[in-house]
Amino acid sequence: MRWIPFTLLILVGALLEAGNLLNLIAVGEWHIRPAVLIVALVFFAMHCRAHEAIIASFIIGLAMDIAGHQMGPHTFSYCFIGGLLNQLSDYFPARRIFHQAILILVVYPIAELIAYWLGVLKTGEQQEYVYRVVLFTALYSACIGPIFWTAVRRVNRLIAYKRPRTERGYFR
Amino acid sequence: MARRQFYLSNGGLFVLLLCAAVGLLLLPRTLTQEVNFLFAETFQPLIRIGRNFQRDRFAMPGPDDAVVSRDEHNRLWKNYNNLHAQLLKLQEQVEILSQLRSGLPRFYSGLAIAEVTGAAGGLSHELLINKGTADGVRAGCYVMSIGQNSIVGVVRETSEQMACVRLLSDANQCIVIRIRRDGTDLDVGALMFGNGKRGGIVSKIERDKDIRVGDAVYAAARPGLLEVPMIIGEVSEVLPDEEPLLWKIAVQLADDAFTLQTLAVIVPETVGAGGL
Numbered sequence: 157m158r159w160i161p162f163t164l165l166i167l168v169g170a171l172l173e174a175g176n177l178l179n180l181i182a183v184g185e186w187h188i189r190p191a192v193l194i195v196a197l198v199f200f201a202m203h204c205r206a207h208e209a210i211i212a213s214f215i216i217g218l219a220m221d222i223a224g225h226q227m228g229p230h231t232f233s234y235c236f237i238g239g240l241l242n243q244l245s246d247y248f249p250a251r252r253i254f255h256q257a258i259l260i261l262v263v264y265p266i267a268e269l270i271a272y273w274l275g276v277l278k279t280g281e282q283q284e285y286v287y288r289v290v291l292f293t294a295l296y297s298a299c300i301g302p303i304f305w306t307a308v309r310r311v312n313r314l315i316a317y318k319r320p321r322t323e324r325g326y327f328r
Numbered sequence: 329m330a331r332r333q334f335y336l337s338n339g340g341l342f343v344l345l346l347c348a349a350v351g352l353l354l355l356p357r358t359l360t361q362e363v364n365f366l367f368a369e370t371f372q373p374l375i376r377i378g379r380n381f382q383r384d385r386f387a388m389p390g391p392d393d394a395v396v397s398r399d400e401h402n403r404l405w406k407n408y409n410n411l412h413a414q415l416l417k418l419q420e421q422v423e424i425l426s427q428l429r430s431g432l433p434r435f436y437s438g439l440a441i442a443e444v445t446g447a448a449g450g451l452s453h454e455l456l457i458n459k460g461t462a463d464g465v466r467a468g469c470y471v472m473s474i475g476q477n478s479i480v481g482v483v484r485e486t487s488e489q490m491a492c493v494r495l496l497s498d499a500n501q502c503i504v505i506r507i508r509r510d511g512t513d514l515d516v517g518a519l520m521f522g523n524g525k526r527g528g529i530v531s532k533i534e535r536d537k538d539i540r541v542g543d544a545v546y547a548a549a550r551p552g553l554l555e556v557p558m559i560i561g562e563v564s565e566v567l568p569d570e571e572p573l574l575w576k577i578a579v580q581l582a583d584d585a586f587t588l589q590t591l592a593v594i595v596p597e598t599v600g601a602g603g604l
Contacts, residue, residue: 171371176378176446179586185525187586206338214345221352222367225454225492227360228353235349239342272451278353283451284499284524290451 157208161315162200165308166219169193174223181300186285188292190300193220194264197234198301199308201241202250202259203316213238226275233270237263253302261298265290365487368445368456375446375456379589406582409544409559410477412510417549417556440465440593441474445490447586453498453522455481457591460489464595470547470554474590478582479503479547479560483593491593495585496560497522504548505530506557507539507577514538517548520560520579527564528579535573539566545579552596 169192172178178189193216200212217234221227241248241263249255268290276282283289336344352360368375396404442457442465459465469483471493481495482503494501499522507516507530516537520528533539541564546557565578585591 170367171374174368174371174446175375178378179447180378207341210338210342210345214349217349218352222363225361225364225452226357227355227363228349231352232346232349235342235345274353279357281452281500284522286451 157204157212158315161311162212163215165311165315166193166196166216169196169216170219170223173220183296184292186289186292188289188296190304191264191268191293191297192304193234194260194267194297195301195304196308197238197267198241198250198256198259198263199305199312201238202245202248203312204242206239206242209242210235210239213242220271226278228278229271229274230267232274233267236270237267253305256302256305257298260301261294264294264297268293361485361492362487365460365485365490365492369487369489372445372458376443379444379446402582406478406559409546413508413546413557413559438464438595440595442471442491442591442593444589444591452500453495453524453586454484455493455495455585455591457491457493457593458489459593460486460491462488463593465491465593468553469596470550470558470594472558472592472594473583473585473588474592477559479554479558480581480583480585480588480591493591495522496520496528496581497524497526497585499524503528503560504550505560505579506546506548507543507563508546508557509540509543514543518577520545523578526584527581528561530577530579531569531574532571533569533575533577535568535575537575539563539575539577541566554594 172192178192179187182189197213197216200216201209204212214231214235216238217231220230220234224230248259250259269286272283272286272290440459440463442459442463445456445458447455457465457471465483465486467483467486470479471481471483472478473480479496481493481498482501483491484494485492496503501522503520505518505520507518508514514537516533516539518530518533520530523529528545530545541562543563544559545561545563547554547560549555549557559582561579561581563577564580567576567578568574569576
C-alpha cells in the first residue's frame with residue numbers, strides 16, 4: 157500500500173467529518189449526517205492484507221479522533237473492528253452495493269458504540285438518545301455509503317500496489 | 329554491522345496498536361485537546377466550507393408587507409423579554425440604591441464576536457469558534473447569538489486561537505435558569521439540562537409553582553459572567569415528573585445554534601484591565 161496517498165485520502169475524510177459540507181445533507185431533529193470514515197474503514201479492512209488493514213484501521217480511527225473532540229476511543233474501536241473485519245472478510249462478500257450497505261449498517265453501530273462507551277469511561281459524560289442517533293446514522297450511512305465506497309475504490313487504484321500474480325486481485 | 333530486522337506478526341501488530349490506542353485513551357484530556365484544536369486551527373478554512381450555504385438552506389422567507397413574519401415576531405419577542413429582564417434588574421438596583429449608596433464598582437462584560445468554524449464532532453452538541461484565550465475567552469463564558477440576543481451555549485474548552493462551545497441542548501450542559509411570566513411576579517429558579525435534541529429539560533420543580541406553556545426561560549445572572557438574565561427560550565411542555573409533587577418542564581430553545589455562522593462570547597473584563 158502507498159501510505160502517503162492513503163493518508164491524504166483519510167485526511168480528506170477527516171475534514172469532511174469535522175467540516176460543514178456534510179451538514180448540507182444532514183437530516184432530522186438530531187442532525188443526522190452520514191459517516192464517511194467508516195466507509196474507508198470497512199473498505200480497507202475488506203480489501204487489504206492483514207498487516208496493512210490493521211495499520212490502516214488504526215490510522216482511520218486516529219483521524220476520526222483528531223477530527224472529533226477526544227483522543228483514543230475511535231482509535232481503539234476502529235483498530236479493533238478493522239482487524240476483526242479483516243480476519244472475517246472471506247466470509248462477507250462486498251462486491252454488490254447491497255452487501256456494502258449491509259456491512260456499513262452492521263459495522264458502524266458496533267464501532268461507534270464501543271467508541272462512545274470508551275468516551276463515557278474517559279470523561280463520564282453521557283448523551284441522550286445515543287442509540288437512536290447511532291441507528292439513524294448507520295441507516296443513513298448505509299444508504300449513502302456505496303457512493304463513497306465507489307469513490308474510495310477509484311482512489312484506491314492509486315493507493316494499492318498492483319499484484320498481478322496474486323489470485324485475489326491487487327491487494328492481498 | 330548487519331542491520332537487525334524487526335518482524336511483528338499480525339497478531340503482535342494488532343495488540344501493539346490496541347495498546348497504543350489504550351495509551352491515547354488514558355492520556356488526560358487537557359493534553360490531547362491541543363491536538364484537536366491544532367487540527368481545527370490548521371484546516372479552519374477548509375472546515376468552514378459549507379457553513380455559508382447552510383444558513384441559506386435554513387433561511388426563512390422574508391417578511392410580508394401586511395403581517396410580521398414568524399421570524400421577526402420571534403426576534404422581537406426575545407428582544408422584548410431581554411429588555412424586560414434588564415428593566416427588572418434595573419428596578420432592583422434602583423430600589424437598592426435608593427436605600428443605600430453603594431461604592432462597589434460595576435462589573436463590565438465585553439463581547440468577542442466569533443465565527444463558527446464547525447461542529448466539534450462526535451455525538452455531543454458542540455461548536456468550534458475562532459476566538460480563544462488570546463481574545464479573553466475562557467471556560468465558563470456565556471455565548472449568545474448575534475442579532476437574536478439569546479444565550480445558546482457555554483464555552484467549554486479553549487486554546488489560544490479557538491474555543492469549544494457546548495450548546496444548551498447538549499445533555500451534559502447544565503445551566504441555572506429563571507422562569508418568568510409577563511405581567512406577573514412569577515420568578516422560579518431551576519437547573520436546566522440539554523435534552524440531546526434542540527431543547528432542554530427542567531426537572532425538580534415543585535407543583536405548587538404555576539408554570540405554564542409559553543413562560544419565558546432566562547439564563548440566570550452570574551456575577552462576572554452575565555450581569556442580567558438573558559432569554560434562552562420558552563416553556564414548551566409541562567409534565568408531571570416521575571417523582572410525585574414535582575413538574576418536569578420541556579424548554580424550546582430560542583435559537584438553533586447549529587445553523588448560526590457568527591456568535592458573540594460574553595467576555596468578563598478582568599480586574600485592572602480597564603473595566604468600568
